[in-house]
Amino acid sequence: LSTTGNPAVAWAAGKPLSVEEVEVAPPKAQEVRVKIVASGICRTDDHVLGGYFPNIEFPVIPGHEGAGIVESVGEGVTSVKPGDKVIPLCLPQCGECCFCLNPDSNYCINFSESQNLMPDKTSRFTCKGKQIHHFLWTSTFAEYTVMPEYAVAKIDAAAPLDKVCLLGCGFPTGYGAAINTAKVKPGSTCAVFGLGGVGLSVVMGCKAAGASRIIAIDINKDKFAKAKELGATDCVNPKDFTKPIHEVLMEMTGLGVDYSFEAIGHKDTLTAALASCKVSTGSVLGGWKTRDSIPKLVSSYLEKKLNPDLLITHTLPIAEVNKGFELLRAGKSIRSVLLF
Ligand code: NAD
Ligand code: ZN
Numbered sequence: 001l002s003t004t005g006n007p008a009v010a011w012a013a014g015k016p017l018s019v020e021e022v023e024v025a026p027p028k029a030q031e032v033r034v035k036i037v038a039s040g041i042c043r044t045d046d047h048v049l050g051g052y053f054p055n056i057e058f059p060v061i062p063g064h065e066g067a068g069i070v071e072s073v074g075e076g077v078t079s080v081k082p083g084d085k086v087i088p089l090c091l092p093q094c095g096e097c098c099f100c101l102n103p104d105s106n107y108c109i110n111f112s113e114s115q116n117l118m119p120d121k122t123s124r125f126t127c128k129g130k131q132i133h134h135f136l137w138t139s140t141f142a143e144y145t146v147m148p149e150y151a152v153a154k155i156d157a158a159a160p161l162d163k164v165c166l167l168g169c170g171f172p173t174g175y176g177a178a179i180n181t182a183k184v185k186p187g188s189t190c191a192v193f194g195l196g197g198v199g200l201s202v203v204m205g206c207k208a209a210g211a212s213r214i215i216a217i218d219i220n221k222d223k224f225a226k227a228k229e230l231g232a233t234d235c236v237n238p239k240d241f242t243k244p245i246h247e248v249l250m251e252m253t254g255l256g257v258d259y260s261f262e263a264i265g266h267k268d269t270l271t272a273a274l275a276s277c278k279v280s281t282g283s284v285l286g287g288w289k290t291r292d293s294i295p296k297l298v299s300s301y302l303e304k305k306l307n308p309d310l311l312i313t314h315t316l317p318i319a320e321v322n323k324g325f326e327l328l329r330a331g332k333s334i335r336s337v338l339l340f
Contacts, residue, residue, distance in 0.1 A: 001026055003033075003071070005143030007125075009132055011059045013051025017141070022061070022132060024144040025124040027074035032152050033124075034086055037161040039140035040065035042169050043196060043265070048135060055114030060133040061125060064090035065169040066140025067161040070152075077149045084154050085161060087168045088138040092151035110150070119148055140168070166197070174201025177261055179209050186210030188258040191249055192232070193273050195223035199263035200230055206259070207231030215252065217245060246275035255279070311335045 003024050008017040027033045045062040047053060070084045080086060094100055097109035110119075116133040117123055124146040125132035125139070137147040155164065174197070178184045190206040192199050195218040206214045207230065216224065216232035224235035234252065238245040250256055256278040262270045288294065300306050314336040316324050327333035 003144050007061045007139070007142030007145075008063070009059050009061055009127060010049055013049070013058060015049075017049070017062075020127050022125050022127045022142065024142070024146065025126075027072060027077075027124075027146050028118070028120065029075040030077060030149050031074040031118065031124075031146050032070055032077055032080055032086075032149055033072045033144060033146045034068040034088060034152065035071045035144055036063075036066045036068040036088075036140050036142060038067055038163075038165040039063045040165050040168070040170060040197070043198075044169070045141075047265075053113055055112075055116070056135065057116050057133050059127070059130065060116065060135050061139040061142045061145070062135045063141030064088070064136045064138040065165055066138060066145075067155070067159070067165040067168065068140075068145075069161075071144060073149075079149060080152060080154050085157055085159055086152045086154055087164065088140055088145065088147055089151045089153055090136040090138050090169055092137070092148065093153075094150040108150075110148075118146065138168070140165075170197035171201045171204075174198040174203075174261075174263060175205040175208070177263075178202050178205025178259070182259045182261070184209035184211050184259050187212045189213040189215070189253055190259045191215045191217060191257040191261065191273065191276050192227075193217045193260070193262045193269050194264035195220075195227050196263065199261070200226060202261045202263055203227055203230045203232050211259075213253075215249065215257065217249075244272065244275075246272045249276040256281075312337055315339060 004021055005024055006019050007022050009020045010017050042065050048056055048062045067087050070080045070082050070086055072082055073080060091106065092108045092110050094108050094110050099105040099107045099109055115137050118134060123131045123133060137151045139145045184190060184206050188211050190211045192202045195216055203214055203216060214232045215234045215236060216227035217236045217238065219237060219239050221237050227235055236248060241248050257276050258278060260273040260277050262273040311334050313333045314327055316336055316338055318338050318340050321338060324336035324338060327336055
């Protein structure tokens with residue numbers, strides 16, 4: 001049976017949300033209908049409202065950081081049942097695609113920021129006779145919402161839903177960036193650009209990983225008290241300086257930071273975050289400790305384990321050095337070797 005709820009609907013980009021009566025169709029096969037109890041507001045939802053995602057169609061019910069209780073399930077659903085506490089997953093886990101089967105990736109192939117309709121290309125939401133779009137299959141600004149079974153995770157029945165809703169996006173995003181993606185090491189120095197829900201979760205992740213210095217950067221100094229409470233050792237406001245912020249960080253650290261996180265979403269702060277890293281960050285000469293490793297590579301070559309010979313396309317006397325460069329620029333050589 002359909003049910004009704006009063007979700008916050010975005011009718012058009014740049015317009016405020018309006019709370020409407022919306023009919024929510026029952027879950028189809030392999031789908032779950034959830035009664036949302038609480039939902040956080042993430043800046044990504046604001047990007048939706050601003051119309052920054054070209055693929056997202058309006059009207060749409062945003063929200064992707066929610067927690068609720070399963071109300072009903074469609075045919076074939078086995079992992080959850082009515083009454084279970086759940087968190088809708090804006091990044092699903094189908095468990096079957098190449099990325100789900102890869103232990104180094106969580107980027108389920110079913111993830112897409114244009115998940116505006118259910119997998120069968122229809123919507124479960126209607127309002128005033130109009131179809132309303134889903135968002136990321138979560139649409140947690142709705143009292144009732146429908147999602148595929150693989151986009152919902154059953155959680156502990158003791159969990160307070162008004163708190164653990166944050167585990168749907170902001171907290172795992174930031175905390176995991178530090179401990180899973182960057183694998184911050186004990187004693188290291190970290191910079192965190194942007195101290196919203198995501199950036200402050202990065203600060204917590206860096207602290208949990210044992211970073212000895214965590215530099216928190218924001219143009220809003222009101223964020224600094226909380227950053228310090230959560231583990232930041234230094235707080236920097238770029239507005240207090242005339243020079244670029246990466247130069248400030250270089251001076252503070254001598255050589256730059258070991259790990260840099262950008263949790264704002266601007267091109268210029270991404271560049272600044274990169275420029276704040278130690279020059280050794282990134283891949284230089286393949287990451288080998290050269291004096292130890294180059295002789296070993298030569299031995300492997302002699303044992304025929306490696307074959308860089310295939311890269312040598314030309315052998316030239318030193319007198320023809322300029323010809324070597326002509327071949328390179330013309331795209332005719334891979335490697336020219338000069339002989340003396
Ligand atoms: P937020 O708006 O709460 O926090 C952003 C912070 O950045 C604010 O404190 C703001 O004052 C600060 N800031 C803005 N411009 C700055 C500048 N030039 N220099 C320094 N600080 C500046 O946002 P949030 O909810 O924490 O999300 C942060 C970003 O992460 C958003 O772009 C969001 O869309 C994105 N996000 C990504 C994922 C993911 O999985 N990749 C998940 C959630 C959110
Ligand atoms: Zn989010």
